[in-house]
Amino acid sequence: MPQPYVSSRRLVANSLSAMLAAIEVYNKPRMDYRDEVTVVLVVNAWELALKAALRQAGKRIFYPKKRNEQYRTLAVEDALKQVVTHKLFPAGVDGRALAANVTALTEYRNRAVHLYAADLGELVYPFLQTSVLNYRDFMLDRFHKDLADSITWQLLPLGAKAPTEPIQFMKAEPATCAVAEVQDFIDGLRKLLDATQAAGADMQRVAAVYDVHLRSTKAVTGADLVVSVAHEGERVMVKKTDPNQTHPYTMTELVKRVNAKRQGPGRDRALTTHDHQALCWKEHLRDNPRMAWKHSNGATHVWSGDAVRYMVDLTDAQYDVIRREYREHLRATKAAPKG
Structure with missing residues (x-):
């Protein structure tokens, strides 16, 4: 079976459609599963865009074919590695930082699709906002397609409450069955951000967040800095940093x-x-x-x-x-x- 033909033009068109759908979903005034659906679409948009860039540059987008199996295209993680390796990010933009942003969203996507994710919308927002801006620069540089031509940019930040900044609001006590899953995700995210920052990457291309930490309200005294705890014990705002890493x-x-x-x-x-x-x-x-x-x-x-x-x-x-x-x-x- 010959390798399937893939049109970079179609990849670009579908990628833009996925990103526009993500923005439309996120800005709906009322919708359950908003963050999960938005992240799935944003990661899909990036995967198609990365493959289009590789295809345009004459690079492989398929894994080596196995006997009696169909051709498989690169997963987003591997496509991202190839784009970084071949330096296909826009000139003057830190590819390592863009990769960290997409990696963080991909990890959240994987957990949401294959299991579930706790209510981490306020944590995910800075990554989504930055990812859309990164995506616009990437598509404009590689394919001369401006996402801004198709959307009203004022919609993206609209919401009933302001998005979080570097100090993140987190659920103080998520469902017992989700604690280990949430903690594992946040630990991995902190390591990714620490490593990216330590490498000298442009953190403005990753997200408006540098460190996050999860604490039960019964153990907040163990944090380096506790800013506030809601009276009902529902949310806690914490900033925890380790200078040895940052x-x-x-x-x-x-x-x-x-x-x-x-x-x-x-x-x-x-x-x-x-x-x-x-x-x-x-x-x-x-x-x-x-x-x-x-x-x-x-x-x-x-x-x-x-x-x-x-x-x-x-x-x-x-x-x-x-x-x-x-x-x-x-x-x-x-x-x-x-x-």
């Missing part, structure tokens, strides 16, 4: 990682710790908790994946200006009368 780099390691990731026009010079010191003075990076962290008894700061991304984005010319201003600042400080 800020894993010393200054030397930070500069080394930045140099490994800097490439392209205007980013030819290897940076030094002096560049980092000048940037810290200019932008007050040590005072930014997203960038730096220091234990109250520690002597030096440690740095996050956001710091990596921030330093990578600056050009050599920008660093030259900052170094010059820093040098003038040091001279002025030295020349100033003491007293």
